[in-house]
Amino acid sequence: MKHRTTVLGALAATAALAVGPLAVADAAPAPAPSTSGTSGYTPNSGEAAQNARLQAIVDKALEKRENAERKGITSRAAAYTVYYSVSGAPSFQTEISQSAQIWNSSVSNVDLVRTTGGGADLTYGEGNDPRGSYAQVYGPGSGSVFLDYAQNQQYDSLRVTAHETGHILGLPDNYSGPCSELMSGGGPGPSCTNPYPNAQESATVDSIFGGGFAAPTLDAAAFSAR
Secondary structure, three states: OOOEEEOOOOOHHHHHHHHOHHHHHHOOOOOOOOOOOOOOOOOOHHHHHHHHHHHHHHHHHHHHHHHHHHOOOOOOOOEEEEEEEEEEOHHHHHHHHHHHHHHHHHOOOEEEEEOOOOOOOEEEEEEOOOOOOEEEEEEOOEEEEEEEHHHHHHOOHHHHHHHHHHHHOOOOOOOOOOOOOHHHOOOOOOOOOOOOOOHHHHHHHHHHHOOOOOOOOOOOOOEEEO
């Protein structure tokens, strides 16, 4: 049983930017399906910036872990608890719940726990958006996910939900990855229905939140990731 330590939405004050120009500029249509199993999709400048910022989270976490290992530090902090709310996405409650179960069974240093009260670290919303589904990331374990109706009909809805949740946990996109890689997103095409992170993705999330070190936060404002 994991011990739970709340992840406070430390940068939640920047949430107003979620609907601003940054979110619009950084979003892009889903990659076209590929018959080869990977997409070869080239992110636009906004998406590349998103990935660079998420990758910075990963790199910082891995650097902390490596430094600790060199010093022989093996202590671990209690697992972080990310409280999430589904009140804004009633049509996707099942997928959101299953996505949380998938991540909870795949990682050791984060707990995704549903809350019906205020103060959620992660909120979900739904609707129609030509940009498709996307995540607004304020910092590791803090942000919001928007689930687009049309995209969730074209692509496997559970995979979409788990993928966008992966951004909230700090993972960048890798459209050229295989179907077995959750963060390849729509790269492998609509036939890919895998909703599970692979071992490397799970280990990366554990590195971001674990090893006895607080998860790094972002100095910049909120940004979006597909």
